[in-house]
Amino acid sequence: MMRFVFSLMIAVALSPNAAIAQDKPSKAKSWNLTGQVKARFDAKVVDMLCEVSGGAACADKCGGGTQQLGVVRKSDGRLFPVSKNGQPIFSGAMADLLPYCNKDVEVDGLLAGEGDIKIYQVQLIREQGTKKWNKTSGFTKAWRKQFPDAGKKGPWFRNDPRIAKQLAADGWLGLGKEADVAYAKDEVE
Amino acid sequence: MTRWLLTAIISLMALPGLTPVANAAAEAKRVTVTGEMIDTWCYYSGVMGGREAVVGSAHHTCALWCSAGGIPVGLLTESGDVYLVLKLEGKGTGSVDETLLSVQSDKLTADGLLYERDGLKYLVVEKIVANEGLVNKNHEDFGVVPGFAIPKKTLKELAK
Structure with missing residues (x-):
């Protein structure tokens, strides 16, 4: 019996940490993605190159839109590339994330990918301490401006x-x- | 009994979320990587179907759309590793320039710096040392993905 309990504990301990994705109840819409996990959590918006290089290659203000952006989950420090915004039009999340560069936010969306390799689609974002969620639909307006x-x-x-x-x-x-x-x-x- | 309890406590401490994961920034490694430049969203998310269909000529137009949309690109090696490209010859891949679009779906050999974090590989491409062009002609097996990539009107005009 003790051996069984011990084995169970080891199995749980070795489970992928992306599984603990949802710090709070998510309102994200399903896109039926591979390995999809709804994921609402506190995070910091980061310049990914700055983050992975340990601060050695940082652009000022996330490069003003030149650098790929990600989120670092507060609960465990895990970095997720933010690959997609909420619009179903082949659009990234730059316009939606850039105003929050290096800020603490709450995000809601979907983690996707096989196994423990996960990327993130952000559907909603708000700065921590604020109430209003913002839909991540800024791409079209930014594109038209360009x-x-x-x-x-x-x-x-x-x-x-x-x-x-x-x-x-x-x-x-x-x-x-x-x-x-x-x-x-x-x-x- | 004491030993069992100690082991159980150590196991519980290894639970994700209870202790910080190993995610500290790593040292950069100089590498040379050969692979196809892909759209990482469609590849990882499965939103357009299986991985073998969202690369190559079948997915070329969609790869252009996604990279122009600012979705991260990556180099997919023959062994199946994906290197998410953060910089391409001096420019961050968040800004979409002509070079970035011109190499979509191409098989490239790139010299650069590799960073690894939380199971993903991140690449700063310093120089593209070889470009073999688009070598994966998988439209012969899958058509175009998504099916509406080429407008019907354009297909009819091309077929005349």
């Missing part, structure tokens, strides 16, 4: 001049126009 003359018909990724330039150069498959034509003929037939 590209005021870009087309307005359809979603941003159909109008982004940088993407259009790459598609013109390398094609939709990245293999040149000939490959695109061959693929299109197969698809349309």
